[in-house]
Amino acid sequence: MKICEKCGASNSDARRFCIDCGEILGEKLSDFQEKQYREKISEQIENMYNKKDPLYVSFYDKIIGVISIIGVMVSLVFVVINLIFGKSSQALMMPILLFVLAVVEAFVPKITWSIEKIRLGFYANGADELEPGQIYFWCRKITMTLLVFVGITIIITSCLQ
Numbered sequence: 663m664k665i666c667e668k669c670g671a672s673n674s675d676a677r678r679f680c681i682d683c684g685e686i687l688g689e690k691l692s693d694f695q696e697k698q699y700r701e702k703i704s705e706q707i708e709n710m711y712n713k714k715d716p717l718y719v720s721f722y723d724k725i726i727g728v729i730s731i732i733g734v735m736v737s738l739v740f741v742v743i744n745l746i747f748g749k750s751s752q753a754l755m756m757p758i759l760l761f762v763l764a765v766v767e768a769f770v771p772k773i774t775w776s777i778e779k780i781r782l783g784f785y786a787n788g789a790d791e792l793e794p795g796q797i798y799f800w801c802r803k804i805t806m807t808l809l810v811f812v813g814i815t816i817i818i819t820s821c822l823q
């Protein structure tokens with residue numbers, strides 16, 4: 663394989679001029695370079711594909727998910743402390759539920775999308791075939807963030823009491 667220095671197009675070894683821009687081609691790539699080049703391209707394709715999928719679990723989603731897991735654990739510690747001191751943990755049930763929902767939304771978005779499709783099914787026929795769009799993508803991010811935010815707020819206010 664030969665890579666055009668001017669436009670970056672890949673050309674077969676036999677070509678002397680770039681198939682895209684007509685530039686004179688240099689030496690062909692070594693086997694190792696060619697392997698690296700192919701790996702880079704397939705990585706780019708994979709990234710493109712994933713970024714377009716609204717149900718893709720991004721770095722941000724993972725952070726929210728980890729914060730939610732910590733939130734569940736902290737809540738459970740408070741539940742145990744309350745048990746020891748004979749206090750009620752009712753105020754902690756809500757944040758635990760919110761954190762668990764946020765964990766699901768962050769790490770397994772396909773579950774909430776399936777539920778959303780069932781909901782949409784009441785309004786339109788063929789909702790089963792729907793693909794999540796950009797609006798759903800942003801709703802998902804905002805929902806996750808709100809769940810975590812409200813959960814943390816409830817825990818902090820219950821601690822201050």
Ligand SMILES: [Zn+2]
Nearest residue numbers: 666669680683
């Ligand atoms: Zn070229």
